[in-house]
Amino acid sequence: MLKTMLELxxxxxxxxxxxxxxxxxxxxxxxVEVIVYIFxxxxxxxxxxxxxxxxxxxxxxxxxLVISLASIATWGVNEDMAHSIRNGKINKELLSPISYxxxxxxxxxxxxxxxxxxxxxxxxxxxxxxxxxxxVSIVNFILFLLVIILILPISFxxxxxxxxxxxxxxxxxxxxxxRKSVVSIFSGLIAPxxxxxxxxxxxxxxxxxxxxxYTPINIYLGTIQTNEIGFILAKLIVWIIILYLISKTFFNxxxxxxxxxxx
Numbered sequence: 052m053l054k055t056m057l058e059l060x061x062x063x064x065x066x067x068x069x070x071x072x073x074x075x076x077x078x079x080x081x082x083v084e085v086i087v088y089i090f091x092x093x094x095x096x097x098x099x100x101x102x103x104x105x106x107x108x109x110x111x112x113x114x115x116l117v118i119s120l121a122s123i124a125t126w127g128v129n130e131d132m133a134h135s136i137r138n139g140k141i142n143k144e145l146l147s148p149i150s151y152x153x154x155x156x157x158x159x160x161x162x163x164x165x166x167x168x169x170x171x172x173x174x175x176x177x178x179x180x181x182x183x184x185x186x187v188s189i190v191n192f193i194l195f196l197l198v199i200i201l202i203l204p205i206s207f208x209x210x211x212x213x214x215x216x217x218x219x220x221x222x223x224x225x226x227x228x229x230r231k232s233v234v235s236i237f238s239g240l241i242a243p244x245x246x247x248x249x250x251x252x253x254x255x256x257x258x259x260x261x262x263x264x265y266t267p268i269n270i271y272l273g274t275i276q277t278n279e280i281g282f283i284l285a286k287l288i289v290w291i292i293i294l295y296l297i298s299k300t301f302f303n304x305x306x307x308x309x310x311x312x313x314x
Contacts, residue, residue: 074168074169078169078173078176081169082173082177084118089114089115089181092107092111093107093111096110104243109274112271112272113268116264116271117239117264119170119173119174120268121264122166122170123163123166123203124202124206124238124264125234126163127159127162127207128155128211128214129213129226129230130227132210132217133217136223151306152211152302155211159203186271186272190277191270191271191273192271194270195267195270195271197284198262198284201284201287201288202262202267204294204295205259205294209230209294212294212297212298213230218306237258238260238263239265239268244261259286259287259290259294262283262286262287266283
């Protein structure tokens with residue numbers, strides 16, 4: 052089954068890379084976002100002498116990493132699932148020898164496989180033009196990567212829950228927008244979480260979205276204590292289990308209610 056999922060991922064990756072312009076345009080879009088964020092925060096820092104507790108070098112690095120990781124944190128399979136439900140292709144997917152979850156996890160791997168080079172290209176190009184802080188240590192860099200790896204199944208199971216809503220409504224456009232908005236706000240994509248009220252930070256500490264962007268970047272920068280990282284990893288594993296159980300239970304119930312359109 053693993054080989055099948057990897058093949059599905061490879062096919063989906065090739066769909067993205069059929070046109071080289073996809074890679075260049077996605078990367079260019081990310082670089083423009085970095086420029087906007089950096090100019091805004093440089094202006095704030097010059098006016099107030101403060102950038103959410105970060106030095107200006109850390110804030111520049113923070114937003115280069117934010118935009119580099121944004122595609123990994125927010126891209127996913129919801130668009131594919133929505134299209135499948137609308138055109139009736141889901142009928143074949145449900146009857147496929149490979150399970151629905153494994154099929155879309157393969158598609159998700161292809162999505163992430165394309166997001167990674169976009170992220171790396173964004174980081175490298177931005178690092179040429181701005182003074183980017185390097186990881187404080189090799190250990191921190193490894194932990195940074197480990198947290199990113201652990202957020203992938205969390206992101207996938209959340210997307211499966213969102214996609215399963217389409218079994219009832221035949222449309223998940225609104226839910227897709229909601230998912231990306233929640234991730235953007237609670238992950239620290241829009242602004243570092245230290246700038247939000249304490250009650251908001253308390254909620255963010257419970258939810259898994261903080262680990263999508265804010266936590267790995269702060270591990271990279273060395274602003275999170277080493278003894279806290281064990282708790283963070285345990286939290287991610289617990290959320291993987293919780294979201295897996297929710298997504299499977301929801302799917303098993305929803306699949307009985309689905310109405311096939313065409314196909």
